Amino acid sequence: MRNNFNTSAFSELKFEIGEDPAEGWFSYTGKARYSPRRGLVAWIGPAMIGTLKSARNFSYQIEDPLDEPAGAAERDSGQELSPLDLTLAGLGSCSLKTLIGGGSARGVIFETVEMLIALVASPSQGSGGDQSRYRIDCQFEVEADATDELMTELIQQVQEFSPNHRTFTDRMPIKIGYEGSPGQIEIVGDGADNALAPIPADVERRIAWITGPQFESWLPAQTPTARMQIDSPKQLTGADWGPNAQELLLMGLAADVASHLNYFSVRELGARLPWEVTVTAGIDAGGMLDSGDSDVGLQEIQCTVRYLGEDKAEDGSSLQRVVDKAARGSVVRTLVAGPQIVNVSLTSARSGAEVRSIGRRAS
Template sequence: MLNGIDLRARRALAEQIREDSWEAQLSMGVAAHPAVADRCRVRTEPMRLGSTRVARTFDIDQRCGSGADGCLDPVGSLLVALGASVAESVVTELTGDGCSPALLEVLPCVEFARGEGAARLAYEIRIEGDVLVEQARRALAAARERCSAHRTLDEPNDIKAVVQTAQDVHLTSRPVLPGTEPFVPERRRAARVMWEVGTHVLAEVDGVHAESDQPKQLFGADLAPSAQEYFLAALAAEALSFADPTTAPDTPPASVHASGRIDLRGPYSTEVAPAGLRNVLVQLLPADPAVDGDTAARAMRRWLAEGHALRLVRDAHPIEVRLVLNGEPVPAQHTENDGTSAVNDTKEQHRAP
């Protein structure tokens, strides 16, 4: 099994989900709870793959404030997710070409502009080993077209939120079109994601180490949270950071649940299907729903307006991709499926309200 990638099993799954679209639906969720000061713990919940329940639990510590060094913040989690998902797409394509890279790294980064929170995303793919230029280019194209994280961040996405109180408050944050002002970078975040074997990667963001893997049902070793779970963890942790964590001594703390769904026909087959994370729902349970409802609703509205991780997932961000093969930059060939491809357009286009 080259590179730890089971191509035969992946092809069998592609055939199965082509014949039964219900079995292609992967649903997942996470729950965030306050931990120590400026930190929360996000726990993954069992996935649902078609009619199969996938029981797996991981904890992801997230920074919710300016302190809590030593754990990821929400934007850092998104960078880990992007790098892990791209690495999986690239190594799978290279495996199909019979290539075994000596090294595969993905270097995702994001720049934030001054003012209204505009952002630019990019990543660099570094490959070393006996790989031809055209093989590397095909791997890059596979990441652009079929990588679930790339498609999630590249396209606009409605984010729905619910504040669970005596009378639930339902909110929707719709994508915002980029402004016309010149982009002036104010700060930059970057990560380094190193492929290990199969779908397992190691990552580093601002000196914090993390890892990601897929469940065994998706041909991983089940060693760590998936890239998609890092997406949801980022949203849940950031939403919780906007909610008031102060509670009475005997009162349970507030918590946030985030969920989403992926149609596996997008990333795992050649079917015309979306590849990105969809149906994102974030639910806030206040510490005391009977008392804190209005405060919690205001906090959620503020998150939907100001959250950096939320904006990255919600708004469309054309992603610059660079390819380096054995230390030499390789000009990337753009395909007709780049950007807002109809084949992989996971979200309806929206105009700013």
């Protein structure tokens, strides 16, 4: 079991999927709630790993970058995460896990594996729907007993078979429903109206492999006092040490939509209102393990918004307008719906060689 990564378990899973495709469907849940008293909180719900239920229970107090009373003290201390922190950690840790798994299957022994991941915002002044473009830079930093050619091949496999990477580089439909409204907002592609809400400054995260499917993430400019822990469910050879990559991504999406719900509640209705957002999605492991023709990225992404106010002072059309603007203004929703440009670079500690390639962008 190289790198403490149980590749044989995934071989068994591939066989089980061949016998019963239902064993290859993994579904995850991320939730977030904005409260005028408690601010923004995100957590995950139970997961279904094939036909097995996995009790998952991790929660975080989230820094709300759009909530004006929230100062920068928490951000400076590194104690609180933003929605984009969760999102980038989800993308980066999924890519690193795919690299460790693919390398372990090829006999590579890893000494250290880290990634510096950055979201770069480049706002444009166009009048169309696509008013903001983003670039994601993923710099792999690897020390391993592998040639540059093999490492390059493994990184290319990450671009093909990492579910979260493919979620960003492919075009992903997201259905957003509001309880209290008969219809759903279905947004496909990157046609966001991000001029409605502030465009964030560039965000960076550092992610490091610990052992097996365990990782840690922190802000690169700080000496972290508390690192975010990332792990797989026990049913997928993890130790339930923390959320996995998909759960982080779904929490990031839920928290960002909840943040924008508060932002537009204040601007449209003049008050901070309580909201809850639930995001669900699944992965077909058959595609991830290349045992079928299924898609690799997240599928059936469903976002459900619920107004938690007890009073009925706000009419339905006003609340629906807030939901619509929050859905279209969400930066994470824009990133996930894609397709996005993802620049990938590899720095080998063994030779100092660097390989650059650009992630696929769907037409």
